[in-house]
Amino acid sequence: MRKVTAGIAALLAFGAIASSAVAEAQRISGSIPYARVIRLAEAGNVDAQAQLGWMFSTGHGVPQDFYKAAKWYYLAAVQGHREAQFQLGLLYNKGEGVQRDYVLSYLWLNLSASQAVGSDRDFKVRMRDSVATKMTVAEIALAQQMALTWFKTR
Numbered sequence: 001m002r003k004v005t006a007g008i009a010a011l012l013a014f015g016a017i018a019s020s021a022v023a024e025a026q027r028i029s030g031s032i033p034y035a036r037v038i039r040l041a042e043a044g045n046v047d048a049q050a051q052l053g054w055m056f057s058t059g060h061g062v063p064q065d066f067y068k069a070a071k072w073y074y075l076a077a078v079q080g081h082r083e084a085q086f087q088l089g090l091l092y093n094k095g096e097g098v099q100r101d102y103v104l105s106y107l108w109l110n111l112s113a114s115q116a117v118g119s120d121r122d123f124k125v126r127m128r129d130s131v132a133t134k135m136t137v138a139e140i141a142l143a144q145q146m147a148l149t150w151f152k153t154r
Contacts, residue, residue: 034061041072049076050084057087057096066097077108080154086112086124093131105131106143111150 037055040048053073056065070091076084089108092101106128113124132140 041075046076046079046081046084049073049079050081050087053084053087057091066091068097070097077111080115082112082115085109085115086127089131090127102131102135103139103143103146106135106140107146107150110143110147114147114151 034055037048037051041052049072053069053071053076054060055062055069056072057069058064062068070088073084073088073091077088085108089105089110089112091097092105092108094100098104109124109128109131113121113128116124135143
């Protein structure tokens with residue numbers, strides 16, 4: 001999986017949080033100065049990394065920059081942050097800040113859905129399945145294998 005993770009990172013180099021998470025990000029970003037968030041994110045704080053991803057993807061408090069959003073979402077996603085995984089999957093689906101890649105989109109959406117519960121899980125599964133409609137059976141199998149490998153390395 002380390003090769004897959006390195007590959008994803010290489011893609012980034014070249015290359016709607018769920019409503020409750022949006023509310024939380026808005027609450028936090030309104031009360032914590034950007035300088036503190038960036039400092040925490042650079043120190044490896046997964047929640048701050050996801051928050052920066054949200055800030056850059058929405059342009060909240062910073063200029064909108066999908067490339068930077070993808071960078072911060074990726075850093076949080078590889079640490080298992082389910083909302084960052086979801087948002088990164090959406091970025092890959094749309095090709096915003098990264099090269100459009102349905103396999104990686106499916107991977108991140110699948111990982112996010114696997115951690116969700118209730119209606120949030122249903123929503124994330126529907127989003128993942130909508131990406132699957134654009135993929136071949138082989139691509140879906142590859143994305144599922146990548147997700148399984150990711151879980152085995154955790």
